[in-house]
Amino acid sequence: MKKKTYTIGLDLGGTKLAAALLSDTGEMLDFIKVPVDMNREKSAPKAQKRLIQLMTDIALDFKKRFPNETKASVFRGIGLASAGPLNAETGTLMNPANYPGWKIVPILDLLTKEIHKTWKTPVFFQHDATAAALAEGWVGGAQKMKSFAIVTIGTGVGTGVIFNGLPGQSDGMGSEYGHIVVDYQRLMKNPEKIDHCTVEGIASGTGLLRRAREMGFTGNSVEELIAANDAKYQVLFKEMAWALAILCYNLSIGYNLEKIFLSGGLIKIRNMYLKDLKDHYKKMIRQSKTVFECPIEVAKTQNHAGVIGAGFLPHLYGKK
Secondary structure, X not given: OOXXXXXXXXXXXXXXXXXXXXXXXXXXXXXXXXXXXXXXXXXXXXXXXXXXXXXXXXXXXXXXXXXXXXXXXXXXXXEEEEOOOEEOOOOEEEOOOOOOOOOEEOHHHHHHHHHOOOOOOOEEEEEHHHHHHHHHHHHOOOOOOOOEEEEEEOOOEEEEEEEOOEEOOEOOEOOOHHHOEOOHHHHHHXXXXXXXXXXXXXXXXXXXXXXXXXXXXXXXXXXXXXXXXXXXXXXXXXXXXXXXXXXXXXXXXXXXOOOEEEEOHHHHHHHXXXXXXXXXXXXXXXXXXXXXXXXXXXXXXXXXXXXXXHHHHHHHHOOX
């Protein structure tokens, strides 16, 4: 009988850190999610040190509370998934959009060194949306698929593409389609604000709030924006649907995907954009590119996609 093995997944986002202890079938034995305030420290190095220590403390707490699952004979390692841009092969964040003031940060090396002070277990690293796609292929709706994509909609907009069974990256980088430009008219007026003209700039939680505040909104969350029930903000969700539909269209014709999955924190408000997203996508792709049309649906791993995918990394990249 095959011995059951275990991993820890860490998913570092723009506003939260999720962590889970997982079995080799993707079952979560324990899960924790804590907020992370990237603006708490004025110094980026201090913020990095705090977050490295937080991730280490959570991993060591799992080890303390689950001694049988984290002993060397059955534990495969720790996986970290993070928002990018990043280089998964070098373990380096590259001016990450959601972490103010962070530049080139060797996050994998920093985390590994801290954990190895007390626990000599391997640590692996990957782009959060790519990890989410790996999770969907492991235990979600993309099992047995060769080419599919996941779009994570939350603080930012991430994309993870699995193409012919492999992550759509080159030398550890790529799959940053959340940053494609979808509003060239706004870009022509203000070329210095390219981030405001991308899918992420229009469809992410950060983008929605920024644009709402430009219209007079004074709240602090997308939930408050919806609760305001003000008709003037409906245009934001209409544009969100268009931006995401264009993204799905481009992914479809670029990779001939079997399916596109949606996940992330803003899945919980999908009633504000999902129907329009699908309608726009179908109208665009059926004009002349019907052969590339694929279903769009919510990921089965949903909001846990990133942390499950992070937990899959030791199985994927570790020693067999």
